[in-house]
Amino acid sequence: MNPLQQWFTHQKQKKAVIRNLSWLLSIQQRDIETLWQSFDHFYREHRYETTLGEAKTLNRLESFITYVMLAAQRPASIIEIGTFYGKSTRRIIDMKSTLGLSAPIFCYDICDNVTCFLPEEAKLILADITIDPRKHLAAYPAPRFIFLDARPYHLLKNVIATYLEHFPDTIMTIHDCSSSLCKREMTMDRSCMEISSSTGIWERHVLAECFQKVDPLSPELDDIDTPTHRLMIFDTTHGLALLVPKQKLLGLRNQIEQIASNSG
Ligand SMILES: C[S@@+](CC[C@H](N)C(=O)[O-])C[C@H]1O[C@@H](n2cnc3c(N)ncnc32)[C@H](O)[C@@H]1O
DSSP: OOHHHHHHHHHHHHHHHHHHHHHHHTOOHHHHHHHHHHHHHHHHHHTHHHHTOSSSSOOHHHHHHHHHHHHHHOOSEEEEEOOTTSHHHHHHHHHHHHHTOOOOEEEEESSOOOOSSOTTTSEEEEOOOSSOHHHHHHTSOSSEEEEEOOOOHHHHHHHHHHHHHHOTTOEEEESOOOGGGOOSSOOSOTTOOOOOTTTOOSHHHHHHHHTTOSOTTOGGGGEEEOSSEEEEEEOSSSOEEEEEEGGGHHHHHHHHHHHHHHHO
16 A cells, blocks of 8 residues: 555544444544544654554554543553563553553563563563463453453453453453454364464454354444443454443443543
């Protein structure tokens, strides 16, 4: 894509993100747009596009969704599963500071490749929580914010299923849920760890299983309303999924309205 095409794609996706956040939270678009103004200032100031890049990590719009949720939820703890160099963590640490949050950040990975943050900014935990995610996640103060960005099928399945059953106070986002990264027919074994965009990735398959949808590529998966949860997959470069317990929606809406009226 040339720079002009990139600009048009960004504008189109930004409009859709704002419209869908406003739909999800039953809030006026102009309130979300007010948060965009402060976010945009924050994002430009940190120059992430040049320092960290926008590929294979939270990009600008995915960071905006994260920023809105952190601002509205004001979690007591933040947990990232899948950290790698810490590029997404860096953005979350800076958001935390800009939003005046005191929540500690806990990062799970199975190896230490961190170069983008210091131990005093976020705690890296070298552990695989596939077998018992409930025990690990319950150890952190509620309300929690979880960012899930790791590929193994059984990890995704256990974390998402456990979250839906046991963490009604927690908000979760999941990276790489775009249809463009998903293959309907997966030929690899579910326990295989060599997962890439060429093999196809499991995120939409796992969400389809958890929300009883047959086809992982169905657009129905992009906006789901159950008696307990809302799932929305935003049309961003990597596809960021947002899972919110319905009992939290009103509180999130009130908080955003408050922020918008204070800045207006
Ligand atoms: C896509 S990268 C994360 C990128 C990072 N969140 C960012 O935006 O910069 C996926 C990471 O998940 C880690 N991973 C793989 N299996 C894991 C597991 N069972 N538990 C935690 N992390 C795991 C990998 O080591 C890798 O560092």
